Amino acid sequence: MNSLRIALVNDYEVVARGVVGMLRSYQSRMNVVELDLNKRVGEHVDIALYDTFAATRGDRAAVQELAANTLVETVVVYSWNLDPAHVQAALADGAGGYLSKGLSASKLVAALESIHAGGERIHIGGTGKLTVSAGDWPGREEGLTEREAEVLALITQGFSNAEIAERTHLSINSIKTYIRNCYRSIGANSRTNAVLWGIEHGFRPDRVRIEHPEPAPGGEQVMARA
Template structure:
């Protein structure tokens, strides 16, 4: 293999974030020099050199709100990098045509994997580590389990109750539109409903509102 055949690491910029987060990300990514390269990390909302991915937190203190998203020709893709991985952040990322939502609670390995998926053109939504741990620790399983819903059907119904469209659910759950429709049809049969409004009411009555992201 010639030197030109070696794939270059993904160039990453962390923008408009606090120094503590910047130092933490730099330390995490330093263990993966052949896969990622953190080339910038400061408080500005612009970059000074071309990067593959810019990480930006719309919900960080002082970030300026949703109207200050990155719009820079030097940035190939932008991902929301936040503690607030929720339906709100997923919708914001979709509305602004970002490349996903990455969790600040993610381990270094999970973050690097997610960056590689974003770099490959995938829209990535990561769940926070504590939510994954809490889900595994739940003794009563998932909402709707007693009524016969599978875990994936329950996840989809939760997002239906939250008001997400099928397209938004597909993005949030990494599913195709056909898969989302299939899960919804199967869930509706189990729940004994025939419309979205009935499904929302059923979900509220069965405790799904307490499990919303």
């Protein structure tokens, strides 16, 4: 079977790079041809894998835009929001599949292949629990969880707690808890301090296309930017 041509779609380079790292051992099956950070997919791909981390454009609009792109054969949403209504909304908006971010790399690859072959469209893992975080995200080295980092990214971009709750499909109380945890991890004592810290530590969205990421000696990634 030929390897699938994949475009990784997200607003943050570190997040997209993290998924590339997950797929590195499966290059014979997954060919990541570009990373699209606030850019339209620029060449034909079998799958556009849309990572919903800090989905500042809104999940629905982004999925609809990807589904309308004639260069994209199938859109697959990659998320930790496993609410059935949200999953069905993504499929209604044009997604051809929906994957949990709790899947291991091997299960992620198998799920993508299954979706492309016309098999099961929804893959959330055996338990549906989102306790496993794979890939990478801004703030990981400072001790932020992926969910905390997502909330901080949205704070950095000026969203209110209510807007963040709407975008992440979490309750206001959950958002407040994540914010407190963020403040503790980064040593901030106010929202202004947190925003300044976020700006200094890569929490603003990127806007670039990175074409044909290839593993370099030592496992590092060499990216050609467009």
